[in-house]
Amino acid sequence: MFLEYCGGGKELMVDNHERILHLENxxxxxxxxxxxxxxSLTIYRGDLVGLIGxxxxxKTTVFNLVSGQYIPTRGKVWFDGRExxxxxxxxxxxxxxxxxxxxxxxxxxxxxLENVLVSFxxxxxxxxxxxxxxxxxxxxxxxxxxxxxxxxxxxxGLGNFAREKASxxxxxxxxxxxxxxxxxxxxxxxxxxxPAAGMNPQETRELMEFIQRIRRDFELTIFLIEHDMKVVMGxxxxxxxxxxxxxxxxxxxxxxxxNPRVIEAYLGAEAQ
Amino acid sequence: MTWTTFxxxxxxxxxxxxxxxxxxxxxxxxxxxLGLINFAHSDVFMLGTYFAFFMIGIFxxxxxxxxxIGVGLCALVGVTIERVAYRxxxxxxxxxxxxxxxxxxxxxxxxxxxxxxxRPKGFPRPELMKNVYFIAGARIQGVTFWVPLISIAVLLVLxxxxxxxKLGMAMRAVSKDMETTRLMGVNVDRVILYAFALGSALAxxxxxxxxxxxxxxxxxxxxxxGWKAFTAAVVGGIGNVVGAxxxxxxxxxxxxxxxxxxxxxxxxxxxxxxxxxxxxxxxxPSGIMGxxxxxxx
Numbered sequence: 001m002f003l004e005y006c007g008g009g010k011e012l013m014v015d016n017h018e019r020i021l022h023l024e025n026x027x028x029x030x031x032x033x034x035x036x037x038x039x040s041l042t043i044y045r046g047d048l049v050g051l052i053g054x055x056x057x058x059k060t061t062v063f064n065l066v067s068g069q070y071i072p073t074r075g076k077v078w079f080d081g082r083e084x085x086x087x088x089x090x091x092x093x094x095x096x097x098x099x100x101x102x103x104x105x106x107x108x109x110x111x112x113l114e115n116v117l118v119s120f121x122x123x124x125x126x127x128x129x130x131x132x133x134x135x136x137x138x139x140x141x142x143x144x145x146x147x148x149x150x151x152x153x154x155x156x157g158l159g160n161f162a163r164e165k166a167s168x169x170x171x172x173x174x175x176x177x178x179x180x181x182x183x184x185x186x187x188x189x190x191x192x193x194x195p196a197a198g199m200n201p202q203e204t205r206e207l208m209e210f211i212q213r214i215r216r217d218f219e220l221t222i223f224l225i226e227h228d229m230k231v232v233m234g235x236x237x238x239x240x241x242x243x244x245x246x247x248x249x250x251x252x253x254x255x256x257x258x259n260p261r262v263i264e265a266y267l268g269a270e271a272q
Numbered sequence: 273m274t275w276t277t278f279x280x281x282x283x284x285x286x287x288x289x290x291x292x293x294x295x296x297x298x299x300x301x302x303x304x305x306l307g308l309i310n311f312a313h314s315d316v317f318m319l320g321t322y323f324a325f326f327m328i329g330i331f332x333x334x335x336x337x338x339x340x341i342g343v344g345l346c347a348l349v350g351v352t353i354e355r356v357a358y359r360x361x362x363x364x365x366x367x368x369x370x371x372x373x374x375x376x377x378x379x380x381x382x383x384x385x386x387x388x389x390x391r392p393k394g395f396p397r398p399e400l401m402k403n404v405y406f407i408a409g410a411r412i413q414g415v416t417f418w419v420p421l422i423s424i425a426v427l428l429v430l431x432x433x434x435x436x437x438k439l440g441m442a443m444r445a446v447s448k449d450m451e452t453t454r455l456m457g458v459n460v461d462r463v464i465l466y467a468f469a470l471g472s473a474l475a476x477x478x479x480x481x482x483x484x485x486x487x488x489x490x491x492x493x494x495x496x497x498g499w500k501a502f503t504a505a506v507v508g509g510i511g512n513v514v515g516a517x518x519x520x521x522x523x524x525x526x527x528x529x530x531x532x533x534x535x536x537x538x539x540x541x542x543x544x545x546x547x548x549x550x551x552x553x554x555x556x557p558s559g560i561m562g563x564x565x566x567x568x569x
Contacts (some may be wrong), residue, residue, distance in 0.1 A: 067455055107448040110441070117446045119436065119456040185457045201378035 018046040019078070020189055020221050021097075027073035028064055035061045037245040039075070042066070043189070048215060048222045050236035052229075053254075054265060057242040059225045060102060066094040066223075067099050078189070100178040100189035102194045102225075107121050108167030112158055115166050116149040119184035150183065156180040156210070160263070172203050183218060190214075192224040196231050204228060207249050208235050233257065241265065276410040281532040282525075287485065289414045289524020290423035293502035294478035296508065296516035297430060298350075298471030299353045302446035304511035305329050307366060312353055313371040313475055314498020315380035317489060320476030321483040322388060328396055335398045343476035350472025353467050383490025395483035405515065419481045426477055427517055433470070434513055443467055447511065482530040496542065500527070503549040509562025518560055523548070552565060 023042040028036050036058045043049050050061050064070040066077055068089040076085045084092055108117050153159050156176040162170060166177060167220075171270040174185060182190060195211065196204045208231055215222050226232045232239060233253040241256060243265040249256060256262055295317055302310040323345045327338030357376050361369045403414035434440035442463045445453045455459045482497060483489050500523055508519025527545055531538050550557065 044450065069455070089451075089454040090457050090459050093455055099455060101452070105452045106451055107445045107447060109442060114444075116443055117438070118441055118453065118458065121442060121456070121458045139497070181456065 006103050006146040013225040013228075018258065019043070020045045020047075021066065021223065022078035022079055023062070023066070024076040025076065026062070026072050027167060028061060028065060028070055028079065028230075029073045031042070034066065034245050036072075039245070039247050041240055042222055045188075045219060045221055046219075048211075048237050050223070050232040050253075051223065051225045051238060051242065052227070052232055053242035057074040059157070059195055059242055059267075062242070063193055063225065066092075066191060067097060093185050093187075094189040096186070097191065098182035098189075099191035100175070100195065102192055102197060104119060104171075104174045104178055106174055106178060106181070108165065110166055110170065111163050112166055113149055113151060113162040114122060115147075115177060115181050116147065116152055116184045119181050120145050120149065144215045152180045152184055153177075155214070171198060175199075175207075179210075179214070183214065187220065189221045189223065192226075194224060194225055194227060196226055196228045207231070209236060275519050276354065278406075278532070279408060279410040279512060280412065280416075280458035281528055283410070283416050283420075285525035285528035287419045287524070288528060290420040291478050291482050291485070291497070291520075291523035292501045292504045292524050293427060293517045293520025294474045294481070295497060296504040297427075297513060297518045298475045299502050299505040300508070300516040301443070301467045301471045303505070304513075305450075305464055306362075306369070306445060308369045309352070309359075309373060309502070310353075310468075310471075310503055311370075312357075312376040312380060312496075313471065314501070315384075316349055316353075316472045317396065317475040317479040317482070317496075317498060318347050318384065318489070319349055319380065320479030321385070322491075323476070323494070324403060324480050324483075325393060325395060325489060329559070335396065339477075341354055342480060346476030346479075347469040347473040350468040350475075352482040354465060354468040355379050359464075361394050376539045381491055381495075381566035388491060390490060390492075394512050395489050397487055398483050415485045419485060420503040423478075426474065430470070430474065438459025438523045439463070439466055477563075500542075502547050503545055505559075506549060507552050507559055512559070512561040515559055516560030 017166065019042055021041075023039060026036055026039040027034065027131070039058075039062060044141065053059050054059075061070065065072050067085055068084070068091070071086050076083055078084070079095060079097060081260070082095075084095065087095075107118065118176075150159070150162060153162050155180060158169075158177055158180065161173065168178060179190075179192070179195070192211070196207050198269045199207060211219060212235060213220065214220060224232075224236070236253060239251065239253055239256045240247055240264050241259070248261045248265060249259045251259070295313070296318075298313045300308060302313070320342050324335075325337045325344035327333045327341050328335060331338075331554065333341070337490035338531040339530055351377055357372050359368060361372060393524075397415070399550055401414045401418060405412045405414065405417050407417075434443065442453065442458050443466070445456070446460055446463050447460065453463075455538075477495070478497075482493075501520065505516045506519070508515030508517065509523060523545055527541055530544050531541055537544070
């Protein structure tokens with residue numbers, strides 16, 4: 001189906017697109033339950049792909065498999081031409097995959113700025129303890145990091161809240177802070193888990209623009225889970241649909257909208 | 273009670289309290305990050321004194337150098353305990369880790385009894401600690417004067433580490449949410465190792481200073497200070513570094529003052545501290561600085 005998206009089945013077009021994430025027959029079992037079952041998907045550099053499905057379909061589990069929190073029972077994860085199945089989450093983050101969470105998981109006691117700074121660990125060359133000894137190099141590095149963290153906060157519209165405790169920020173800003181924190185790891189692939197959850201229509205519209213903007217500014221590939229169909233249909237170029245751990249459809253938003261299996265999954269068989 | 277005796281007792285309380293604070297921080301750092309009470313911590317405290325003792329006695333190194341090496345070795349022991357005993361149980365139920373901690377503690381104590389013997393040894397003190405000072409008419413021993421000063425200096429360095437450096441930030445992040453910190457690209461295992469190294473080094477410093485105050489060392493000397501420091505950590509709010517320090521001073525002062533004001537209760541000195549623990553657990557289990565745990569959904 002993605003062949004169609006990439007230009008009517010011309011294989012040459014596919015080759016021009018560089019694969020960034022490739023999931024190959026991913027399967028994970030929790031006890032007897034197959035939370036994700038034989039799930040395959042390919043995402044190309046620069047794509048904005050949505051993952052939808054009814055509650056409990058296994059969407060977040062797919063994210064957990066990509067980010068390394070779960071290790072698949074079967075199947076492989078490829079990122080940027082190398083296999084990352086079974087790598088630890090911090091290694092995978094260092095390779096360029098960052099994520100946000102369905103229920104916000106900020107470090108509540110830390111300030112907004114510190115939340116972003118934690119993510120800079122990945123890329124700072126100097127050791128943990130060197131700031132103690134005031135090496136000029138680490139001083140300079142420290143300053144550079146702080147400036148970069150500030151500019152990230154500004155990029156997500158939180159420039160004035162750098163010193164605020166993360167837990168004291170309003171909900172919508174916490175979501176933005178989570179994205180800023182993910183961006184600080186310099187990802188090439190960003191996984192957004194229900195970014196619009198709990199937002200009102202106005203906030204949701206702003207969020208859609210925001211996602212488009214960071215995708216452009218940070219040259220990101222974005223893979224997002226969303227329940228709000230306006231968001232999915234509005235910004236995703238391609239959508240995959242899951243139900244009971246299985247991918248039941250994949251295509252452009254308009255294809256998905258008219259796919260009978262998708263309608264069945266969402267509304268139940270009787271609706272037809 | 274005269275003013276001078278009160279002042280003497282106050283200094284004494286501050287001095288004991290600062291030692292509890294040093295030791296309590298090790299408990300609280302590890303608890304904050306792993307949710308584990310590291311019972312072996314009090315034995316690292318004991319090991320610090322023996323390391324220094326042998327450096328002085330066998331290698332004939334100067335006192336300060338010996339102490340520094342001892343503290344370094346303590347950090348190494350702490351890291352080893354984490355690596356060997358606790359890390360394999362990272363995903364095991366809490367109770368397994370807790371029992372392991374008790375086991376490690378017994379192991380170190382008995383290893384000490386077997387190798388160096390139960391007979392107490394005299395710990396050499398530098399001249400500085402033996403001096404006697406007269407402050408505001410009160411006669412203050414060098415130990416009582418220097419121990420809190422050194423402890424407080426060490427605590428200030430620690431606060432700088434925890435609240436101003438990348439490592440400290442990573443430790444606070446890990447204690448808030450280990451999984452998420454890992455997803456932000458932080459090598460969590462390394463942060464945990466550093467926390468153990470830091471806590472154990474503090475225990476080593478505490479041990480040496482304790483031995484300066486009570487210059488008889490034996491392999492079981494860590495047990496009571498350890499329990500009291502643990503009490504201090506709970507009173508202050510376990511998991512909270514500032515709370516551990518406050519708790520340490522409260523326990524130290526309370527313990528000394530009860531003896532100062534009610535000399536015939538001297539025998540109940542330890543019981544009093546643990547009564548305080550029970551009261552806190554009943555009335556304010558989250559401690560002075562601790563937050564009440566919010567239900568996680």
